[in-house]
Amino acid sequence: MLSFQIDSQITKQLIALNELITEKYAFLKTLPEDEKEHIHRYAWISMVGASTRIENAILTDSEVDWLDSVLGKDGKQTALDAHRIQIENKLSKDKERSIEEVAGCRTVLLLIYEQAKDYLPLTEHTLRSLHHELLRHYSKVGIIKGAYKDHSNSVIEENHQTGEKKSIFKTASPGIETEMAMRDLIEWYNKAMQEEPWQIAVAAEFVYRFLAIHPFQDGNGRLGRALMLMSLLHCPSQSIAEVIYYLAIDRHIEKHKEEYYIVLNQCSQGNFRSDPSDYNIEFFLKYMIKVLQGAMGDIDFYATRAKDFKKLPEKAVKLLECFKEQAEIKVKTRDIIEVTGFPKRTVTTNLKLLTSKNFIARYGQGAATYYQLIF
Numbered sequence: 001m002l003s004f005q006i007d008s009q010i011t012k013q014l015i016a017l018n019e020l021i022t023e024k025y026a027f028l029k030t031l032p033e034d035e036k037e038h039i040h041r042y043a044w045i046s047m048v049g050a051s052t053r054i055e056n057a058i059l060t061d062s063e064v065d066w067l068d069s070v071l072g073k074d075g076k077q078t079a080l081d082a083h084r085i086q087i088e089n090k091l092s093k094d095k096e097r098s099i100e101e102v103a104g105c106r107t108v109l110l111l112i113y114e115q116a117k118d119y120l121p122l123t124e125h126t127l128r129s130l131h132h133e134l135l136r137h138y139s140k141v142g143i144i145k146g147a148y149k150d151h152s153n154s155v156i157e158e159n160h161q162t163g164e165k166k167s168i169f170k171t172a173s174p175g176i177e178t179e180m181a182m183r184d185l186i187e188w189y190n191k192a193m194q195e196e197p198w199q200i201a202v203a204a205e206f207v208y209r210f211l212a213i214h215p216f217q218d219g220n221g222r223l224g225r226a227l228m229l230m231s232l233l234h235c236p237s238q239s240i241a242e243v244i245y246y247l248a249i250d251r252h253i254e255k256h257k258e259e260y261y262i263v264l265n266q267c268s269q270g271n272f273r274s275d276p277s278d279y280n281i282e283f284f285l286k287y288m289i290k291v292l293q294g295a296m297g298d299i300d301f302y303a304t305r306a307k308d309f310k311k312l313p314e315k316a317v318k319l320l321e322c323f324k325e326q327a328e329i330k331v332k333t334r335d336i337i338e339v340t341g342f343p344k345r346t347v348t349t350n351l352k353l354l355t356s357k358n359f360i361a362r363y364g365q366g367a368a369t370y371y372q373l374i375f
Helices: 008-029 033-054 061-071 079-091 093-119 124-134 176-195 199-213 220-233 238-244 249-255 257-268 282-296 298-311 314-326 333-340 344-356
Strands: 155-158 165-169 360-363 370-373
Touching (some): 008 238, 033 061, 033 249, 061 079, 061 093, 079 093, 093 124, 093 220, 176 199, 199 220, 220 249, 314 333, 314 344, 314 370, 333 344, 344 370
Antiparallel strands (some): 155 165, 360 370
């Protein structure tokens, strides 16, 4: 079913990855539900922040966390419009595009986490609907939401001195080529996910082929990475599907962003291929194996953080809430005293505790000392 061969080296890597997944699955089973939910939230916020920053958005994870707390109050799709002034005043007007991208990505990931199993078998309607939600808040003119592209979106590099244009990646042509490629891809995916023993390899091929087609005018990168999450949640293996729920996959793609684009190009030499066997998708699979291994390394860190949070005294939690309201602001001791009304000794003691447990970071010396939230 796969369009490429899994050689002995990749087989060993997949076996090692499965062993690591089994280990993390057993570890997660030992944790109480509230701690697991804590880990999931860290992973989810990191996914939203990283996926949008890969596409040049500028919100940090701390800002994404604060934005989610505002949008999650009523849970409605109109939440961004209802709170836009408050959000832009807090995060600044020049971040408007980033805010729109984060809000859309947040919605899509929520839908996938909650409804992934309902999206199998996969349909074009589902993909179009997810794309519409991804771009629901876009104010950019000319963007078609939930419909395939109507003009070329190949990646072109232009030399502004000479005016020379060079194709970096030629995607599928709009119209019949894109429509046929997407129809074939979804039909293949639904069959391969049932029959292929290496579902992680299926997920890698599915996402690579989607990105090569680039079926929508905009948002293909973010949607493609969301589809990687969805595909892994579709895996029949309970251990894979469960562990994926707690991984910040895109955080590790962001860490290796340059390699991500190099590998995507290696697979096709910069051209869409109607025959997927003409790609070298094994490069992308190897890359994703490395990303997943890195993401699983975060589970222990998040688990320790969840346990530390539960042990924080009430006043330390109150201080931490103040930092979350400030997001990226540099906070001084006097600011915390003013907001909480706590005595200086109490604030100082709890700032030391929060710093030692890596909930906040301390910078500067003496009167110039300030603290900042660590997400």
